[in-house]
Amino acid sequence: MKKLASVGLGLLMTTAMAAAQAQEVKIGMITTLSGGGSHLGVDVRDGFLLAIERSGRDDVEVLVQDDGNRPDLARSLSNEFMQRDNVDILTGIIFSNLAMAVVPAAVRQGTFYISPNAGPSDLAGRMCHENYFNAAYQNDNLHGAMGAYMREQGYERPIIMAPNYPAGTDALAGFKHLYEGEVVDEIYTQMGQTDYAAEIAQIRASDADSLFFFLPGGMGISFMKQWENSGVDLPVFGAAFSFDEIIIKAVGSAAIGAMNTSLWAYDLDNEANHAFVEAFRDAYDRTPTLYAAQGYDTANLILSALEKAHPDDKDAFREALREADFDSVRGKFRFGPNHHPIQDIFVREVVEGDDGQPTNRLVGIAVEDIQDVYHTQCQM
Amino acid sequence: MTLLIEQLINGLQLGTMLFLMASGLTLVFGVMGLINLAHGSFYMVGAYATASVTAATGSFFIGLAAGLAAAAAVGALVELIVIRRLYHRPHLDQVLATFALILIFSEGTRWLFGSSPLWLNPPALLSGSVTLPGGLRYPIYRLVLIAVGVAVAVGMYFLITRTRLGMRIRAGESDREMIGALGVNIARLYTLVFAMGAALAGLAGALVGALQSVQVGMGEPVLILAFVVIVIGGIGSIKGALYGAILVGVVDTLGRVFLPLFFRQFMSPSEAAGVGSAIAAMLIYILMAVILAFKPKGLFAANE
Numbered sequence: 001m002k003k004l005a006s007v008g009l010g011l012l013m014t015t016a017m018a019a020a021q022a023q024e025v026k027i028g029m030i031t032t033l034s035g036g037g038s039h040l041g042v043d044v045r046d047g048f049l050l051a052i053e054r055s056g057r058d059d060v061e062v063l064v065q066d067d068g069n070r071p072d073l074a075r076s077l078s079n080e081f082m083q084r085d086n087v088d089i090l091t092g093i094i095f096s097n098l099a100m101a102v103v104p105a106a107v108r109q110g111t112f113y114i115s116p117n118a119g120p121s122d123l124a125g126r127m128c129h130e131n132y133f134n135a136a137y138q139n140d141n142l143h144g145a146m147g148a149y150m151r152e153q154g155y156e157r158p159i160i161m162a163p164n165y166p167a168g169t170d171a172l173a174g175f176k177h178l179y180e181g182e183v184v185d186e187i188y189t190q191m192g193q194t195d196y197a198a199e200i201a202q203i204r205a206s207d208a209d210s211l212f213f214f215l216p217g218g219m220g221i222s223f224m225k226q227w228e229n230s231g232v233d234l235p236v237f238g239a240a241f242s243f244d245e246i247i248i249k250a251v252g253s254a255a256i257g258a259m260n261t262s263l264w265a266y267d268l269d270n271e272a273n274h275a276f277v278e279a280f281r282d283a284y285d286r287t288p289t290l291y292a293a294q295g296y297d298t299a300n301l302i303l304s305a306l307e308k309a310h311p312d313d314k315d316a317f318r319e320a321l322r323e324a325d326f327d328s329v330r331g332k333f334r335f336g337p338n339h340h341p342i343q344d345i346f347v348r349e350v351v352e353g354d355d356g357q358p359t360n361r362l363v364g365i366a367v368e369d370i371q372d373v374y375h376t377q378c379q380m
Numbered sequence: 381m382t383l384l385i386e387q388l389i390n391g392l393q394l395g396t397m398l399f400l401m402a403s404g405l406t407l408v409f410g411v412m413g414l415i416n417l418a419h420g421s422f423y424m425v426g427a428y429a430t431a432s433v434t435a436a437t438g439s440f441f442i443g444l445a446a447g448l449a450a451a452a453a454v455g456a457l458v459e460l461i462v463i464r465r466l467y468h469r470p471h472l473d474q475v476l477a478t479f480a481l482i483l484i485f486s487e488g489t490r491w492l493f494g495s496s497p498l499w500l501n502p503p504a505l506l507s508g509s510v511t512l513p514g515g516l517r518y519p520i521y522r523l524v525l526i527a528v529g530v531a532v533a534v535g536m537y538f539l540i541t542r543t544r545l546g547m548r549i550r551a552g553e554s555d556r557e558m559i560g561a562l563g564v565n566i567a568r569l570y571t572l573v574f575a576m577g578a579a580l581a582g583l584a585g586a587l588v589g590a591l592q593s594v595q596v597g598m599g600e601p602v603l604i605l606a607f608v609v610i611v612i613g614g615i616g617s618i619k620g621a622l623y624g625a626i627l628v629g630v631v632d633t634l635g636r637v638f639l640p641l642f643f644r645q646f647m648s649p650s651e652a653a654g655v656g657s658a659i660a661a662m663l664i665y666i667l668m669a670v671i672l673a674f675k676p677k678g679l680f681a682a683n684e
Contacts, residue, residue: 034490034495038495038496039495039496164653164654164657164658169650169654172650185649186649186650186653187640187653188640188653188654188656188657189657190636190657190661192601194588194592194593194598194601195394195588195591195592197390197393197394197522197633198387198390198633198636198637199636199637201383201386201387201390201637202383202637204383204386204517205382205383205386218497218593218595221497221592221593222591222592222593225501225591225592225593226519226591226592229502229507229508229509229519229520229521230509230517230519231508231509231517231518231519246496249499250496250497250499250593252499252501
C-alpha cells in the first residue's frame with residue numbers, strides 16, 4: 001500500500017514537471033503498421049510526419065505506435081499515451097472497429113482525437129463529441145458519391161458487392177442512399193475471402209449493366225485478377241479503398257478502366273497538392289495514396305490550430321480546430337456541425353501510366369459539398 | 381441452368397485444389413500418426429517461392445518448379461529438425477509445436493518479403509477464357525487447375541497401389557514396427573513422405589496464388605477446409621480425401637450462391653443476403669456434423 005502511494009506521488013510529480021516545462025506539444029499516433037492493411041497505416045504516418053517536418057516546428061513531438069490491427073492493443077496503447085506520456089492529441093487509427101474501441105473513452109477524458117481515416121457512423125452521429133474531429137471523411141461519403149455518379153451516368157441496373165461485416169454493409173447502405181434507384185442484386189462475400197468464382201458466375205448470370213464493389217486490401221486484388229480472366233464484360237466501379245496506388249500496382253492490367261471515388265487525387269490541381277505530391281515523392285520515392293494525403297491534411301489541421309492556441313486551453317484549441325484554417329491538398333475543406341468534413345468527392349479512372357503501370361487519373365467531381373446523413377443525430 | 385453448371389465446375393475446381401492440400405495432410409497423419417498444423421505454411425512457401433522466382437526469371441513454369449522444390453525442401457528440413465522429435469509425443473504436443481511453426485513461418489516470410497502481397501499472374505498461355513459446349517464462357521486457368529488436380533489424384537493412386545514406395549507407405553500405415561524389423565529405413569521413408577506432402581501443398585499454393593494473391597497467412601483458411609475434408613473423407617485415406625474435397629468444394633460453392641437466393645423467397649433482399657451468406661459460411665461444418673453422425677470415422681475410414 002505504501003509502495004502504491006509512493007508510485008502515485010511519483011506520477012503526480014512527473015505530470016507537474018511536464019506541465020511546468022510547458023509549451024511542448026505531444027501527439028500520440030496509434031496506427032496499423034503490421035498485419036493486414038498495414039500499407040494504410042504506413043502511408044498515414046508518412047504523410048503526417050512529412051507535414052510536421054515541413055512546418056519546421058521543433059516543439060511538436062510525435063510518438064508512433066503500431067496497433068497491429070488489434071482493438072485490444074489499440075486500447076492499451078491509447079491508455080499508455082494518455083497516462084504515461086501525457087499526450088495532448090491522439091490520432092492515427094485506420095480501422096473503424098479500432099476507432100470505436102479507443103475514441104469514445106479518450107475524448108471523454110479530455111484528450112483531443114483527430115481521425116486521419118476511420119469515420120464510423122456512430123462517431124458522426126449519436127456518439128459524436130466536442131473533442132473528436134475527423135479530417136478524412138465519414139465512412140459513407142465515397143460509396144454514396146459513387147452511387148450518385150453512376151445514377152447520373154445513366155447506369156440503371158447495378159449489381160453491388162461487399163464483405164459481410166459492418167463496414168461492408170455500411171458501404172452498400174451508403175451507396176444505395178445516394179443511388180436512388182433499384183439495384184439488381186446485393187452480394188455479400190465472406191470476410192477475407194480469396195476465391196470469387198461463385199460471385200463472378202452470379203454476376204454473369206444477372207442482367208446487370210454495371211458492378212459496384214467494396215473489397216478492401218487483398219480481397220480486392222484477388223477479385224480483380226479473377227474478374228479479368230472471367231470474360232464478363234461489365235464496367236467496374238468502386239471507392240478509392242479498393243483502388244489506391246499500392247493495390248492497383250498489385251492487381252496490374254486488370255484494374256485498367258475501373259472508376260473510383262476519392263476525396264483526393266494526386267493530380268488534383270491546386271498549389272498545396274502540388275507541393276505535397278512533390279515533397280512526398282522526394283521523401284519516400286513513391287506516389288502518395290489518399291491515406292498519405294489524409295495524414296498530411298490531419299497534421300496541417302493540427303498545426304493550423306496550434307498557431308492559434310495550445311491544447312492546454314481546450315476551448316480555444318477546439319475553436320481553432322473548428323475553423324480548419326489550413327491549405328488542404330483537397331482544395332477546399334470545412335467542418336460540419338458534427339466535426340466531419342463537408343467536401344467534394346472526385347471521380348478517378350485507373351489508366352496505364354507513363355511507366356506502363358496502372359495509375360489513377362482525375363476525371364471530375366462526383367458530388368459537391370457532400371455531408372453525411374448522421375450529423376442530424378449529433379448533439380454536442 | 382448455365383449458372384448451375386458454372387457453379388458445379390467452380391466447386392470441382394475448389395475441390396481439386398483442396399485435394400492437393402488434404403492428400404498431403406492425410407498421408408502424414410495416416411502413415412506417421414502426426415497432426416501437422418504447419419501444412420498451410422508449405423502452401424505459403426510454395427506460393428512465395430513461385431512468385432519470386434517467376435518475377436526473377438519471367439517464366440511461370442520455372443517459378444512453379446522452384447516452388448515445388450522449395451516446398452519439398454522446406455518440408456524435408458522441418459521433418460529432420462522438428463517433426464522427427466514429435467512422433468512418439470501425444471497429439472497435443474504435436475499441435476503446439478506445429479502451431480509454433482506457423483508463427484515462425486509467417487513472421488519469417490514477413491521479414492523476408494514484407495507485408496504487402498506479391499504479384500503472381502498465370503502465364504499468358506493460360507489466361508483468358510474459352511467457350512465450353514453449351515455456350516458457357518469459363519476461365520482457361522481454372523480448367524487447367526482441375527486437370528492438374530485430377531492428374532495428381534491418378535498419380536497418387538498408382539503410386540500408392542502399384543509401386544514399391546507405395547507398398548511401404550501402406551505397410552507403414554498399418555504397422556510401423558514390423559516394416560522397420562523387415563529392414564525398411566523408416567526414418568528415410570518418413571522424411572520422404574513428409575516432403576511429398578509438403579510438395580503437394582506447395583503445388584496448390586503456387587497454382588492458387590496465381591489466381592488470388594500471394595500473402596502472409598494465406599495457408600490458414602485453406603488448412604481449416606483441408607482438415608474438414610480429411611475428417612469427412614476418413615483420416616488417412618487418400619480416396620476419402622478426394623471424395624471429401626470435391627464434396628466440400630461443391631457444397632461450399634453452391635451454398636454461397638443459392639442460399640441467399642433461397643432466402644429471398646420470403647425475406648427482403650438485404651436480409652436474405654445477410655442470413656444466406658451467414659448460413660453458407662456454416663454449411664460445410666453442418667455437412668461434417670451430419671456425416672460424422674452417420675459415419676463417425678468418415679466416409680472411407682482407413683485401417684478398418
